[in-house]
Amino acid sequence: ETGVTQTPRHLVMGMTNKKSLKCEQHLGHNAMYWYKQSAKKPLELMFVYNFKEQTENNSVPSRFSPECPNSSHLFLHLHTLQPEDSALYLCASSQDLTGNEQFFGPGTRLTVL
Amino acid sequence: KQEVTQIPAALSVPEGENLVLNCSFTDSAIYNLQWFRQDPGKGLTSLLLIQSSQREQTSGRLNASLDKSSGRSTLYIAASQPGDSATYLCAVDNYGQNFVFGPGTRLSVLP
Numbered sequence: 033e034t035g036v037t038q039t040p041r042h043l044v045m046g047m048t049n050k051k052s053l054k055c056e057q058h059l060g061h062n063a064m065y066w067y068k069q070s071a072k073k074p075l076e077l078m079f080v081y082n083f084k085e086q087t088e089n090n091s092v093p094s095r096f097s098p099e100c101p102n103s104s105h106l107f108l109h110l111h112t113l114q115p116e117d118s119a120l121y122l123c124a125s126s127q128d129l130t131g132n133e134q135f136f137g138p139g140t141r142l143t144v145l
Numbered sequence: 146k147q148e149v150t151q152i153p154a155a156l157s158v159p160e161g162e163n164l165v166l167n168c169s170f171t172d173s174a175i176y177n178l179q180w181f182r183q184d185p186g187k188g189l190t191s192l193l194l195i196q197s198s199q200r201e202q203t204s205g206r207l208n209a210s211l212d213k214s215s216g217r218s219t220l221y222i223a224a225s226q227p228g229d230s231a232t233y234l235c236a237v238d239n240y241g242q243n244f245v246f247g248p249g250t251r252l253s254v255l256p
Binding site for chain 1: 149176177179181186187188189190191194234236238240243244245246247248249
């Protein structure tokens with residue numbers, strides 16, 4: 033176990049649904065990240081939060097909406113997704129933004145029908 | 146913009162063999178480089194972190210080196226075992242760009 037948990041582990045949703053992914057870290061870290069991993073593509077950084085403040089939005093469509101209520105929790109709210117959004121969504125955390133090891137959760141496998 | 150490549154894309158070796166995985170990056174202005182392992186459909190497990198001021202790190206049968214000036218890192222796995230079968234990813238932590246990942250090397254160690 034890495035100290036980073038994600039729920040749900042699997043999610044199937046229709047294009048008109050609204051759902052949320054949850055990430056929690058028990059490591060006392062200050063920075064949290066959302067990544068997308070699609071088949072045959074490198075991991076893509078989506079969002080970065082540091083001390084609950086968003087520091088990076090990597091040109092992610094607005095149908096993905098992150099929320100970071102505190103340094104231990106990170107959410108990704110999903111709305112009107114497309115089939116091409118089907119992927120493994122990974123959450124990670126690190127002590128601070130730079131120079132520190134990243135720890136990843138197990139991911140949420142999302143399928144959009 | 147930082148770009149990270151990994152060679153080979155896939156590798157199959159018999160059990161017991163020593164092997165080297167390669168990672169290259171285009172911008173040497175990095176804080177560190179991290180090697181990860183990913184099993185199918187799972188999250189990433191951190192293997193080794195090399196700070197930009199370091200040349201190598203070792204953990205058990207794993208040894209990672211970093212040559213920042215040439216933009217290269219290698220992951221050496223000694224006496225490979227079937228349990229080492231996984232995808233190995235390298236990622237660089239850059240100034241102003243956070244982590245950029247390579248596409249990975251898929252390793253199969255045959256019994």
